[in-house]
Amino acid sequence: MERMAWKRAVVLVLDSVGIGALPDASRYGDEGSNTVGNTARAVGGLKVPHLNGLGLGRLVAGPGLEAVPEPLASYGRMAERAPGKDTTTGHWEMMGCTLDRPLPTYPDGFPPEVIEPFEQAIGRKVLGNRAASGTEIIQELGDEHVRTGRPIVYTSADSVFQVAAHEDVIPPGELYRICAVAREQLRGEHAVGRVIARPFLGPFDEEGPGGRRRVFRRTDNRRDFSLAPPRPTLLDRLSEQGLAVRAVGKISDIFAGRGITRSVHAHGNQAVLETTLDLLLHAQEPGLIFANCVDFDMLWGHRNDARGYAGGLEEVDRFLPRLLDALAPDDRLILTADHGCDPTTPSTDHSREYVPLLWHAPGRPGLALGTRQTFADLGATLADGFGLGPSDEGTSFLPELPGEER
Incomplete structure (x- = not known):
C-alpha cells in the first residue's frame, strides 16, 4: 500500500438528493426531474447557507441556492453509468462496482x-x-x-x-x-x-x-x-488492507455486510448525523466512514412531501458546522447522493438524476470538478488517496484536487 493522502474520509450520502435529470431520463419517465431545484421552487426557497458554502448552489439553481464565489469544497456532479435508478445500483457504482444491466423489477407484481x-x-x-x-x-x-x-x-x-x-x-x-x-x-x-x-x-x-x-x-x-455485490468494491479493498470501514445507517445492508469492519444501524437522519459526528470525534483509526441519510427518500421523496424534503435539507445544513468543526486537517468530507426522488412530480418513485459531488478538505480551496461520467470516479479517487493504487472502474480526480499529494 502506498502512502495515504489523508487519514480518514467521510462519505455522507444524502439519499435521493438529485440535482437534475440525466440525458437519458426520458427512458425512465423522469423528464424535468430535479429533486433539489424543484423542491426549492415548490416551497418558495431553501435556507441552506452551509450547503451553499460548500458549493451546492453552483451545481443547481433555485430560490435560496446561491452560487458563492469561493466555495469551501471542490464541487461537481456525477452521472450514473449503470442502468436503473435504485439505491443498490447507485451505492455499488460509487464504490467501484458498476452493473451492466438493471436489477429486475416487477411493476405488475411477482410472477x-x-x-x-x-x-x-x-x-x-x-x-x-x-x-x-x-x-x-x-x-x-x-x-x-x-x-x-x-x-x-x-x-x-x-x-x-x-x-x-x-x-x-x-x-x-x-x-x-x-x-x-x-x-x-x-x-x-x-x-x-x-x-x-x-x-x-x-x-x-x-x-x-x-x-x-x-x-x-x-x-x-x-x-x-x-444481494451481495457481484465483484469486490472499495470497501473490500480497504478492509483487506487493514483500514477501518465504518458503516452508518443502511450502508451495511446495501453491501450485505461485505468489507465493513463496524456497522451502526442508526435510524433517521438526525441519528445518522450524530453517529457520524461521534465516529469523527472518537474513532481515530485510518479508514472510511460511510453514512446514509435515508429520510429524504423514505419519508419525503416517496410521499411527494416537498415541504418535508426542504425541512430535511435545512436540518442537514444546520448540522453541517458541527461536522466541519470536527474534521482534522487530514480528514476529508464528501457529500453526495445515490439517485433522485423528486417530491414535486406526479411519480412517487426514484428519478434518474445527476447527483452532487462536494469534496471538502479543511483549509484548502475548492475548485470545479465538472461532470463526472460515472459515480465510480468517487471510489477511484478514494482508492487513490488511501494509497490502494488504480481502480478497475472510474477515473481518480485526485490530481485535480488542490494540495492533495501522496
Whole structure:
C-alpha cells in the first residue's frame, strides 16, 4: 500500500438528493426531474447557507441556492453509468462496482414462479403482490392481514421484494426469517437488489385534514436483506488492507455486510448525523466512514412531501458546522447522493438524476470538478488517496484536487 493522502474520509450520502435529470431520463419517465431545484421552487426557497458554502448552489439553481464565489469544497456532479435508478445500483457504482444491466423489477407484481415457492416455503399465503406505496398498502390490507395472518408482499419501481407484517401477528424475528427465505429463493433472473422486512403496528387514531381516522404505522424494526455485490468494491479493498470501514445507517445492508469492519444501524437522519459526528470525534483509526441519510427518500421523496424534503435539507445544513468543526486537517468530507426522488412530480418513485459531488478538505480551496461520467470516479479517487493504487472502474480526480499529494 502506498502512502495515504489523508487519514480518514467521510462519505455522507444524502439519499435521493438529485440535482437534475440525466440525458437519458426520458427512458425512465423522469423528464424535468430535479429533486433539489424543484423542491426549492415548490416551497418558495431553501435556507441552506452551509450547503451553499460548500458549493451546492453552483451545481443547481433555485430560490435560496446561491452560487458563492469561493466555495469551501471542490464541487461537481456525477452521472450514473449503470442502468436503473435504485439505491443498490447507485451505492455499488460509487464504490467501484458498476452493473451492466438493471436489477429486475416487477411493476405488475411477482410472477407465480416467484410467489408460489415462497408461499410454500413459509407455509402462508400472501396478500397484495403488486407495486404499491408501503404506507398505503398497509392501510388498505392491514385489517385483513391481522385477521388472516397472511403477510403483505409488495414491490415498487425499485428492485425490491418487501414483506410487511404487524408485529403482534408476525413478530419481527419471524418476519426476518420469512425474508431470509425470500432472499435465498430470489436468485438468477429474479435476484432482486433487496428483500425488505417492513414491520408495523396499529391501528392508531389519528387526526388529519379529513378528520379522525384509523392508521397503521411502520416501526423502526425494518431490516434489509441485500444481494451481495457481484465483484469486490472499495470497501473490500480497504478492509483487506487493514483500514477501518465504518458503516452508518443502511450502508451495511446495501453491501450485505461485505468489507465493513463496524456497522451502526442508526435510524433517521438526525441519528445518522450524530453517529457520524461521534465516529469523527472518537474513532481515530485510518479508514472510511460511510453514512446514509435515508429520510429524504423514505419519508419525503416517496410521499411527494416537498415541504418535508426542504425541512430535511435545512436540518442537514444546520448540522453541517458541527461536522466541519470536527474534521482534522487530514480528514476529508464528501457529500453526495445515490439517485433522485423528486417530491414535486406526479411519480412517487426514484428519478434518474445527476447527483452532487462536494469534496471538502479543511483549509484548502475548492475548485470545479465538472461532470463526472460515472459515480465510480468517487471510489477511484478514494482508492487513490488511501494509497490502494488504480481502480478497475472510474477515473481518480485526485490530481485535480488542490494540495492533495501522496
